[in-house]
Amino acid sequence: MMTATLLGLDLGTSTFKASAYRVTGEQLGTIAVPTPWRSASSGAEMEAGDFADAVRALVDECASAHGQGRVAAIGVTGMAETVFTELSDGRLLPARAWNQQHGRQPQLPDGDVFAATGLLDPARTPAVELRRVSEAGETVRSWNGVPELAVQVLGGAAIAERSLAARTGLIDVRTGDWSPALLGWAGLDASTTPDLLPAGEVCGIASIPAPCAGAALTVAGHDHVVAALGAGAYGDANVFDSLGTGEALIAQLDRNPDGVDLPMVDRFKAAGFNVGLGLEEQDLIALAGLGTGNRFNLLLTSLSECGFSREEVMSAEGGRCSDTQRATQQLPSHVADLLETLFGARWQDLRTAGAATSVIRDAILDLPSARALWWAAVSRASRNARSSLDALAELLPGATLRVAAGGWLNNAGIRAVRQRVLGPFDVPAVSQCGTRGAALLAGLAAGLYPSRADFPILASTPGATQ
Numbered sequence: 001m002m003t004a005t006l007l008g009l010d011l012g013t014s015t016f017k018a019s020a021y022r023v024t025g026e027q028l029g030t031i032a033v034p035t036p037w038r039s040a041s042s043g044a045e046m047e048a049g050d051f052a053d054a055v056r057a058l059v060d061e062c063a064s065a066h067g068q069g070r071v072a073a074i075g076v077t078g079m080a081e082t083v084f085t086e087l088s089d090g091r092l093l094p095a096r097a098w099n100q101q102h103g104r105q106p107q108l109p110d111g112d113v114f115a116a117t118g119l120l121d122p123a124r125t126p127a128v129e130l131r132r133v134s135e136a137g138e139t140v141r142s143w144n145g146v147p148e149l150a151v152q153v154l155g156g157a158a159i160a161e162r163s164l165a166a167r168t169g170l171i172d173v174r175t176g177d178w179s180p181a182l183l184g185w186a187g188l189d190a191s192t193t194p195d196l197l198p199a200g201e202v203c204g205i206a207s208i209p210a211p212c213a214g215a216a217l218t219v220a221g222h223d224h225v226v227a228a229l230g231a232g233a234y235g236d237a238n239v240f241d242s243l244g245t246g247e248a249l250i251a252q253l254d255r256n257p258d259g260v261d262l263p264m265v266d267r268f269k270a271a272g273f274n275v276g277l278g279l280e281e282q283d284l285i286a287l288a289g290l291g292t293g294n295r296f297n298l299l300l301t302s303l304s305e306c307g308f309s310r311e312e313v314m315s316a317e318g319g320r321c322s323d324t325q326r327a328t329q330q331l332p333s334h335v336a337d338l339l340e341t342l343f344g345a346r347w348q349d350l351r352t353a354g355a356a357t358s359v360i361r362d363a364i365l366d367l368p369s370a371r372a373l374w375w376a377a378v379s380r381a382s383r384n385a386r387s388s389l390d391a392l393a394e395l396l397p398g399a400t401l402r403v404a405a406g407g408w409l410n411n412a413g414i415r416a417v418r419q420r421v422l423g424p425f426d427v428p429a430v431s432q433c434g435t436r437g438a439a440l441l442a443g444l445a446a447g448l449y450p451s452r453a454d455f456p457i458l459a460s461t462p463g464a465t466q
Contacts, residue, residue: 004072008439011078018062019435025456029066044097075442077226080167088139118275125169134187155207156217166276218445220438224248230437233403243406247292271391382421
């Protein structure tokens, strides 16, 4: 069975990826396609049919191009806070992008009810979206997150994985289970909630053509957390920095034998960390969502609209160049104000109003200035991460950033800036930490690894030199 292939899917905000791995851990290849969003009046949406077609095609292409023999297991990780909703009459509502605001926000429940979710931002949770559907007079029959529905598309059962469920706004982290109060507030029938399972549990057998027919299926969990596992940074005092479309700082917490209380949750929330359920049966995680990648993309898009290409602006030498560093200190005050807004709570105002492009067009007149603005943003984002790490260390003594991964770190200049600000960290010697984590959990589900302790060890290299 050591010649069997494992597939890991990472269904992210920008890209859907599938990678094939040997059981011994070697990556055989990856297929990537754009996430099948479509534009709608309310923002980016995804139709369930388009989603299902994309998942099947991705699995088939990856298995055909990179699989070696039979595919033994398939694990699926992906974005949280985006759900497909089935109504009582069988209609499937499109999923709405988690990183965009949608319409009027319902009044949240009072007191400790929502506080017990451990989440900082109630406005973006599926609980709010489901409540909005109920207020429109519809009855919800079922709802599924992105990884959960993908497993069903491939032939698996309807379940809810712990780390993903914790992002719905419907979980009480004190009990590690669904909150009856929040289910009722969202207009959901508690009897229809799916079973809550840890990542790596078998959720069915693939009913798709060979070589994937009969493969064990598992919902691997929340993409940032699964990437930590794939990077070898899940557990102990490790802090993992997942720098993708968003940015998440993740640390595993020890569960208090006497349970989790709201004062403990509130302390982490005051430091900017969500408290959620982890990948295993009892574990908890602290997660700070910094949104760095979204902000980077907004700034780069605005610079591109003003005639400065991403490739020119992101020149890796810029992050190490003393001339660029001096130029960042000479940016006009209104450009500095733009950075404050970009990394503030109301940063999405820059997206909707086109304000970023307007400021840049008036103030950034040449490529050196454009590069100075970009690297100032990279430095600011790194300082934000430093502040979050310092706050975490106060609550979790010994917590140290050990590993960082994500597409932005492919740029040597960004790695250099973050190394200066955050201190030394390693970058895993694998291109896709999310798909690797999903594949490992698939192997666990299939019985190819007796336990998580038997996962293949992953090499890494220093972050500043890779």
